[in-house]
Amino acid sequence: MILDGFEDTGKNSYIGKADSVQLKWITNDLENTNKDTLIIVSIHILFITSYKQILFGSLEPNDKSLVITNSKEVLDLFKGHNLKLVL
Secondary structure (H helix, E strand, C coil), X not given: CECCCEEECCCCCXXXXXXXXXXXXXXXXXXXXXXXXXXXXXXXXXXXXXXXXXXXXXXXXXXXXXXXXXXXXXXXXXXXXXXXXEC
């Protein structure tokens, strides 16, 4: 699956997010996918990162443009499926 992780804020910037259209598409696609089928997801913005913590310390928060802000919601869709790799 190739996902678009950019959401335009309308303020000449963006946040990382998988929108409702993509969430519905993933849900529908997985309903028709065998649970054993190997799944690989490609998305430009990371679901999880430690970038800021490595550079500035363990309590440094991530900016909304560095991670998918609804990553838990997206990854929860794959529970019970064979998600092996996120690029």
